[in-house]
Amino acid sequence: MDAIETSLPVSPGAAGAAVPEPPRPASRRDLLFLGLLALILTFGLFLYQRRLDFYVAEEGFLWYGAIGAAHGEVPFRDFYSYDPGRYYWVAAGAKLWGDGLLELRLSAALFQALGLFAGLWAARRLTARLWLLAGIGCLLLLWMEPRNRLFEPVIAMAAVAVGTALLEKPTLRRHFGAGALVGLGLFFGKNHGLYLGVSFLLLIALLFWRWREPGEPGFWRRLGAFAGGGAVGALPLLAMLAFVPGFFQAYLDSIHFFLEQGRTNFPLPIPWPWTLDLHGESFTEAAGDLAEGLGFLLFPLFVAMAAGGIVLTRRAQLPARALFLASGAVALVYMHYAFSRADLLHLAPAIPPLLLGLAALPALLPGRQRLAAAPAMAVFLVAWTGFGVVPASPWFKEFTLHPYRPYMVAGEELRLLPRTVRLLSWAERTTARVPANEPLALLPNLTGLYPVLGRRSPLWDIYPIWPALPRLDQRMLDELKKRDVRWVILDDYAVDDRPELRFVRTHPRVGDYLEREFAPAEKWRRRLGPWGALLLERAPS
Secondary structure (H helix, E strand, O other): OOOOOOOOOOOHHHHOOOOOOOOOOOOHHHHHHHHHHHHHHHHHHHHHHOOEOOOOOHHHHHHHHHHHHHOOOOEOOOEOOOOHHHHHHHHHHHHHHOOOHHHHHHHHHHHHHHHHHHHHHHHOOOOOOHHHHHHHHHHHHHOOOOHHHOHHHHHHHHHHHHHHHHHHOOOHHHHHHHHHHHHHHHHHOHHHHHHHHHHHHHHHHHHHHOOOOOOOOOHHHHHHHHHHHHHHHOHHHHHHHHHOOOHHHHHHHHHHHHHHHOOOOOOOOOOOHHHOOOOOOOHHHHHHHHHHHHHHHHHHHHHHHHHHHHHHOOHHHHHHHHHHHHHHHHHHHHHHHHHHOOOHHHHHHHOHHHHHHHHHHHHHOOHHHHHHHHHHHHHHHHHHHHHHOHHHOHHHHHHHOOOOEEEEEOOEEEEEOHHHHHHHHHHHHHHHHOOOOOOEEEEOOOOOHHHHHOOOOOOOOOOOOOOOOHHHHHHHHHHHHHOOOOEEEEEOOOHHHOHHHOHHHHOHHHHHHHHHHEEEEEEEOOOOOOOOEEEEEEOOO
16 A cells, blocks of 8 residues: 555555654656646536636626736736736736637636646645545535636645645755745735745744754745745746836735725625524525535634644654645635635635645544544545535536526627526617717626626726725726716625615715716616616716
8 A cells, every 4th residue: 555545544554553654755657647637627627617607796807807918908007906917827828719708717727727736736645546536636626616716726725735845845945935836826916925925934933943853954044945935936026016117006005905994805794503594494505504604613623723733743743744734824824815704705715725634634543543534534525515615616506407598708608697698688788879989887896797898997996896995986086087988887786785885885976976977878677686787878078
């Protein structure tokens, strides 16, 4: 039996070892196999569901920005955006095969495959068996929802893999590699740079003050290698800050924005399992809610177990426990992402370190306990995934309910939910009266309609759902006037149905201007909303 089969032993002799042996180094053949497995699993799912569903708000937000980046626009500077890394990744794909929605999803799937490879490389510490690795890969892949947030779990899985390698063999080269991932993560998201920096600095400190062996590098040499790697990984971002006109100030403004808001998201009550009201729900709905609540409960419990593992782990045990401890360090920081808005859409992208850490737990047990715990953990993880995230997946809805209808979106055939079809068809029919050379503003959460309609926004803030600071409210008002915007589609959307977060209240100056200067031209009433969307027209000056 391979020495790496620790948490899923296949013989009493292997299970009887008090401390599992460290994994053997991966050969080129192993890496090739893991890469092929990641590609097969990722693109198997991609090919099945690539045409299913379209999230007009957030997926449209990414699509709009990717098109802009592919045509020379700069994130932050030219339009409100996430950090630039994800846009330039997708924009590179747009240069190769086009900037449609399916092409966007293809580029994201390639990035997803890289992340899954990192997750499988980390999971290889648990088993070398094909079918077990494929099973772990499927679990990781199924939790990678929603599609517009694939960058989050990919970076989290890469962090677990790099952290595991650092604990197994803390060379200066691996400290440099950890820093490089921090710098690259910063290019894809300031939060990722912070998360990775904190988790790796924690591991570096533990390696020096708790697990250091004679002859190993000193703390400052480790920190220097880590900082040097960070600078190299951040080179794309540093180059933009230095050489792209206007980007430096726009980047600072993006930091200032959230400091002024005092938060990074719109918080929700944490759905602890004991707070859920399951009365009147079907079995599937109740199981899904319990699975989601269990995910939020498991995060702090697992981090606490990892902290206990740090206390109990000796240096000789470190290589065999590296996956568990690295997962704990990464889960500690990605817990913030999950809890910043406590719903499934934020829990799922943060799951990889928790999932890999739980899978590694049985390897810490002695003898027969490990033999019994491994299959029990496997059953739990499968059930948790099946009830927790699978029902929210587009492919599962198509397979079980067939709610999707064919619809052409920017020249590509998709299969969409009926309400999305109604929205897109209404928008296309209604805006046919708007001349192609006249600007059209879509407010506040209809960003995906811009690429659907083949238009660019006349406003810098393409997704204005946050309460506007006075200067940003005035900026939008000035843009509407300066660019002579006569047509606006206004959706009466409010985050979490909170009246104070309706657009006319979050942007009072713009709201007052629309009320005074514009009149309804046509109205669309949503089935799941009390008001709907209006096409507004301003009379020519």
